[in-house]
Amino acid sequence: MHIFVDSVRLDKWLWAARFFKSRTLAVSAIESGRVLVADERAKPARLIKVGERLKIQREQERFELVVRGITEQRKSAPLARLLYEETPESVLMRQTAAENRRFYSEPSQDIEGRPTKRNRRALVRWREG
Numbered sequence: 001m002h003i004f005v006d007s008v009r010l011d012k013w014l015w016a017a018r019f020f021k022s023r024t025l026a027v028s029a030i031e032s033g034r035v036l037v038a039d040e041r042a043k044p045a046r047l048i049k050v051g052e053r054l055k056i057q058r059e060q061e062r063f064e065l066v067v068r069g070i071t072e073q074r075k076s077a078p079l080a081r082l083l084y085e086e087t088p089e090s091v092l093m094r095q096t097a098a099e100n101r102r103f104y105s106e107p108s109q110d111i112e113g114r115p116t117k118r119n120r121r122a123l124v125r126w127r128e129g
Helices: 010-016 023-031 077-083 088-103 117-128
Strands: 008-010 035-037 047-049 053-058 063-069 084-086
Touching: 008 010, 010 023, 010 035, 010 047, 010 077, 023 053, 035 077, 063 088, 077 084, 084 088
Parallel strands: none
Antiparallel strands: 008 047, 035 053, 053 063, 063 084
16 A cells, blocks of 8 residues: 655655665755755755755755655665756756866875975975075
């Protein structure tokens, strides 16, 4: 027997929609303000309904989406994508951010550890004059 629900807890929905690997991670993201419902902070127990707008920040990714389905059970990824519709602006922002990350090189990657004696002497000569 299936029980159809018209609302579900925010933390359960985020977990079921596969935005977070566990409900604990979803709760900590909600409590730290990385999940907004209608541009306002929410509590993990807040009930989510179809049609509500969410903003989710997960590491370097930001999602803006509209809830299209409600479930308390975690399903496969293709079925989980049916629970929400991402806004076109959000998709464009994520694509440009990913492209920028691809072309950005971290300056610390060029550093290879401690300078050699030769490098240190060259640095001293550069500083002195």
